């Protein structure tokens with residue numbers, strides 16, 4: 001079977017920083033795949049490059065057999081939606097308007113209405129707050145909104161950059177359960193997580209990033225048993241260090 | 255009689271304030287998307303003023319179509335400026351300072367190109383509207399001022415409708431919060447920025463035509479935009495109603511100071527006001543965005 005997403009030898013430079021050093025990977029249709037790795041490993045850089053926010057210096061990204069143009073709006077059109085790191089909801093717009101922005105490329109009014117209802121069914125809290133400016137939502141609600149907003153484009157593949165960041169464990173569980181539901185309804189999911197235990201519980205397989213390269217890949221069960229992984233990402237010592245870090249607020253870069 | 259003088263100054267102030275509003279709104283719109291002070295904004299105004307002057311004098315086109323043609327020219331000048339000068343900076347993610355320097359360069363380039371080609375002369379628009387005033391009892395206004403204020407408000411109302419009621423307008427609001435994230439929604443960011451410059455250029459061009467008709471046309475006419483910048487900051491940068499309110503208030507205050515104190519004090523007052531506002535209320539009168547964004 002041809003993979004849905006196929007990345008070949010992807011390199012990204014930020015000035016003199018070589019952030020991705022030849023990443024190659026594949027995601028099949030219907031899968032849930034995770035990327036785990038330490039801070040600065042290049043996980044966000046990778047997702048942002050696929051989503052067209054960052055231009056690669058070399059390499060190709062193929063989606064459904066076609067080469068993806070490195071421009072964000074073309075990527076959405078092709079069927080990939082990114083839930084970016086830090087949520088980045090539009091704080092000056094209401095919850096409803098944020099969802100409508102997610103449906104920006106669509107004009108099927110009835111279908112949009114239907115999908116908005118679906119998002120409210122997945123996240124009832126958003127319905128209660130649909131007239132509120134997104135800036136007044138809590139961090140967890142903003143994450144729900146960011147996911148809902150991405151779903152509004154009816155993507156065939158959903159990219160998520162650290163959906164658990166800054167959320168209470170109980171909410172993380174909820175959100176991961178919702179992701180499983182979204183996947184069951186037919187959306188392929190590719191997510192980046194610092195919370196390796198949760199990520200490996202959700203995904204069927206994972207890639208481990210380290211300083212811009214893939215150092216390990218395999219089925220989640222195998223990685224969970226891997227000594228190195230246990231020490232580096234699941235160990236009792238430093239487990240979920242990042243979650244204790246202050247959550248990044250959804251604000252545009254100054 | 256004092257009442258009549260006060261009302262007259264109020265009308266004069268609102269009249270010039272409505273022209274400031276055309277400039278301030280476009281300036282504020284560009285600021286809200288690209289987060290820099292576009293010093294080339296005055297050049298768009300000057301292009302509109304000269305285009306209007308030449309179209310009205312050289313071609314036998316009726317006045318309204320001539321104005322539309324002139325402001326379209328200014329709009330295209332703005333789009334071209336963005337395409338040639340700002341987009342490369344944007345795509346390299348360079349610091350804001352680069353935009354500011356580039357916009358200053360464009361302003362200087364534009365002024366001197368006009369001096370070198372068209373000449374430094376002051377030019378007077380032909381009389382398109384009779385000089386007679388419209389008498390409204392206690393106050394009177396020239397026909398030109400009435401039309402300018404009317405068209406200014408017409409354009410601003412249409413813009414407000416576009417921004418708050420349409421899908422593209424909503425995308426502009428979203429982009430003013432997070433341009434990249436708007437791209438993730440499927441918005442063609444380059445096209446959106448182009449649209450914003452087209453709107454800003456058209457509004458600046460319209461103000462240029464009116465200023466040219468009210469005063470004269472000359473290469474440094476664009477310096478007037480500084481007052482509109484003050485008005486935009488006064489009202490709250492990034493907020494369109496704020497830019498309008500700030501412009502009208504500034505126009506009225508200027509008129510009163512010129513009439514009842516001294517016209518020499520007028521500009522001193524404008525810049526003192528800017529400094530005072532920045533010290534006391536950096537967000538301006540309606541600067542809700544600024545607080546969220548810093």
Ligand SMILES: Nc1ncnc2c1ncn2[C@@H]1O[C@H](COP(=O)(O)OP(=O)(O)OP(=O)(O)O)[C@@H](O)[C@H]1O
Pocket residue numbers: 014017019037038039040041042043044045046085194
């Ligand atoms: N815009 C940028 N300009 C310069 N360097 C950058 C930029 N974005 C990321 N980097 C650098 O690229 C490297 C990879 O960053 P990236 O954000 O992709 O890491 P990450 O794996 O997502 O980390 P985290 O878990 O902290 O989110 C880091 O060294 C980072 O400093």
Ligand SMILES: [Mg+2]
Pocket residue numbers: 043044045085161
């Ligand atoms: Mg990251």
